[in-house]
Amino acid sequence: MDAEPIDKGAKTSPSRPVDARQRVATMSGLETAPVEKTEPGVVPSFGKWFRQQLLRILLLLPNFILLIVLLAVWQFASKVWIPSIDPYMAVLMPAPTTIAVTAAGMIVSGELFYHLMASLKREAVAFLFAACAIPLGIAMGWWRLAYNQVNPVMEILRPIPPLAWIPLSILWFGIGDEQNEFIIFLGIFFPILINTIVGVKNIDPLLIRAARSLGAPERKLLVRIVFIGALPQIITGVRIGLGVGWMALVAAELVGANSGLGFIINDARSMLRTDTIIVGMLAIGIVGLSIDTAILALGRRLLPWSLAMRK
Amino acid sequence: MGRLAVNGVSKIYGESDASSSVVALRDVTFEVPDNHFCSILGHSGCGKTTLLNIAAGFERATTGAVMVDGVSIDLPGWRNTMIFQDYALFPWMNVFQNIVFGLEMKEVARKEREDITRHYIGLVGLEAFETKFPHQLSGGMRQRVAIARALAVQPQLLLMDEPFAALDAQNRSFMQDELVRIWQREPKTVLLVTHSIDEAIKLSDCIAVMTSRPGSVKEFVRVDLPRPRDEDDAPYIALKRKLRELIRDDFVSR
Numbered sequence: 045m046d047a048e049p050i051d052k053g054a055k056t057s058p059s060r061p062v063d064a065r066q067r068v069a070t071m072s073g074l075e076t077a078p079v080e081k082t083e084p085g086v087v088p089s090f091g092k093w094f095r096q097q098l099l100r101i102l103l104l105l106p107n108f109i110l111l112i113v114l115l116a117v118w119q120f121a122s123k124v125w126i127p128s129i130d131p132y133m134a135v136l137m138p139a140p141t142t143i144a145v146t147a148a149g150m151i152v153s154g155e156l157f158y159h160l161m162a163s164l165k166r167e168a169v170a171f172l173f174a175a176c177a178i179p180l181g182i183a184m185g186w187w188r189l190a191y192n193q194v195n196p197v198m199e200i201l202r203p204i205p206p207l208a209w210i211p212l213s214i215l216w217f218g219i220g221d222e223q224n225e226f227i228i229f230l231g232i233f234f235p236i237l238i239n240t241i242v243g244v245k246n247i248d249p250l251l252i253r254a255a256r257s258l259g260a261p262e263r264k265l266l267v268r269i270v271f272i273g274a275l276p277q278i279i280t281g282v283r284i285g286l287g288v289g290w291m292a293l294v295a296a297e298l299v300g301a302n303s304g305l306g307f308i309i310n311d312a313r314s315m316l317r318t319d320t321i322i323v324g325m326l327a328i329g330i331v332g333l334s335i336d337t338a339i340l341a342l343g344r345r346l347l348p349w350s351l352a353m354r355k
Numbered sequence: 356m357g358r359l360a361v362n363g364v365s366k367i368y369g370e371s372d373a374s375s376s377v378v379a380l381r382d383v384t385f386e387v388p389d390n391h392f393c394s395i396l397g398h399s400g401c402g403k404t405t406l407l408n409i410a411a412g413f414e415r416a417t418t419g420a421v422m423v424d425g426v427s428i429d430l431p432g433w434r435n436t437m438i439f440q441d442y443a444l445f446p447w448m449n450v451f452q453n454i455v456f457g458l459e460m461k462e463v464a465r466k467e468r469e470d471i472t473r474h475y476i477g478l479v480g481l482e483a484f485e486t487k488f489p490h491q492l493s494g495g496m497r498q499r500v501a502i503a504r505a506l507a508v509q510p511q512l513l514l515m516d517e518p519f520a521a522l523d524a525q526n527r528s529f530m531q532d533e534l535v536r537i538w539q540r541e542p543k544t545v546l547l548v549t550h551s552i553d554e555a556i557k558l559s560d561c562i563a564v565m566t567s568r569p570g571s572v573k574e575f576v577r578v579d580l581p582r583p584r585d586e587d588d589a590p591y592i593a594l595k596r597k598l599r600e601l602i603r604d605d606f607v608s609r
Contacts, residue, residue, distance in 0.1 A: 254443035257411055258457035258508055259433035268456070272447050349446045349488055 181240025239281025402570025
């Protein structure tokens with residue numbers, strides 16, 4: 045039997061869950077910035093909030109010294125040093141300012157947005173299909189028979205990298221959205237499946253007993269207790285899955301697409317537009333990070349209890 | 356409604372004829388009248404939790420049966436609901452949602468289940484905490500939620516597995532008084548497992564004293580003291596001495 049924390053800090057209960065959240069957030073190592081000190085429950089005045097944000101940014105500035113130095117060196121190398129050796133080589137290493145100008149141009153023309161949307165649409169469609177890993181994972185975590193039967197199949201398929209499916213998938217689906225989505229689907233599916241199984245198996249058996257003792261039939265038990273109880277772990281699976289899927293997406297678009305961020309960088313290669321390549325790469329990175337951050341924030345918002353439970 | 360009859364319950368783990376089998380319970384028999392509070396008192400390992408699990412429907416008796424109003428208990432459900440030592444509140448539900456859960460499972464109409472839930476939140480004194488989540492509550496408050504949640508489904512038999520063991524001494528004593536108050540307001544047939552003699556005397560109408568290896572009822576003691584019970588009263592002290600000796604015999608003999 046695991047002991048519950050008793051009474052400790054109960055008198056300060058309004059602040060306690062928040063503290064726990066902050067602690068977990070910093071421990072998880074997923075934060076690059078220090079955790080905000082304002083309590084989400086309390087709405088501070090705008091002036092105070094603004095000053096706090098400003099202070100936070102100012103305090104973060106020293107962390108960017110190396111980055112700024114590197115950018116300056118890069119700028120110098122691209123604009124002065126490399127051209128002085130061989131003017132033709134300069135094209136291989138566009139300067140940060142050149143990249144910024146190209147990026148601005150691609151944003152204004154809508155080109156970047158068009159390809160970004162194409163990629164995001166593929167990721168979203170693939171995710172919708174891959175979400176079937178959630179009910180499958182719950183079934184495998186709950187019924188031994190389902191686990192014993194399905195697991196061998198999954199264990200054979202799982203270690204095959206999504207990219208290894210590209211040749212076969214091109215023959216199956218041709219070049220285009222379906223083929224891309226299939227590759228992304230493979231990237232998303234397995235992390236969700238495995239995390240769902242683990243989430244179901246890790247639910248406190250006492251909660252299952254309590255629900256049964258209150259008269260919960262099997263179907264309601266699965267929806268109200270097992271699914272919700274596994275949800276924090278499922279969300280972790282979704283985060284990992286979308287990350288893997290995003291990587292697979294770019295690879296799939298490199299070889300089999302005529303739109304999307306992966307297509308941009310491959311297409312630009314044939315025209316020696318290294319600035320466009322780097323804009324595409326940065327866009328891929330920034331969007332990947334944004335997706336991850338958004339899901340993490342969503343999980344925190346929807347499941348505050350799960351963060352408070354972890355010690 | 357809720358006359359409890361434990362009829363010759365035995366529980367053997369492993370094959371009954373194998374030498375490795377363990378007899379957890381042997382021929383446990385006693386009866387608890389409707390709306391009486393009964394404690395099972397014994398050392399750890401005497402099979403009292405096994406008996407409770409059988410009464411809750413989590414385990415099956417090898418022979419014999421636990422009956423409520425003449426109907427044998429086979430499965431867990433609201434008729435024989437259990438309150439756990441570690442509360443087992445659903446962490447993603449607030450106080451109200453936790454308490455209303457059993458009524459939703461019972462498919463009580465919305466209006467009615469909300470009224471019932473409010474009633475029990477009031478009975479355990481948590482009106483101000485309806486929307487708080489379990490992790491925001493103290494141990495004593497969590498146990499109140501667990502009690503309200505179990506009472507809300509109107510069980511015929513209420514089972515409690517050392518419900519106050521996780522609380523500190525002051526809280527435990529206070530919660531025992533609270534339980535008596537709640538139980539007097541809404542009498543139920545209760546079967547409570549404890550290893551504390553004081554807890555058994557303070558709460559119960561009858562006490563089944565169990566001995567171990569194999570677990571069996573050594574003596575079924577009736578407690579006829581008026582409530583609230585004073586630890587310094589002569590009959591209380593006499594009863595305590597008697598129970599202590601019953602239990603100590605068990606210790607010496609093993």
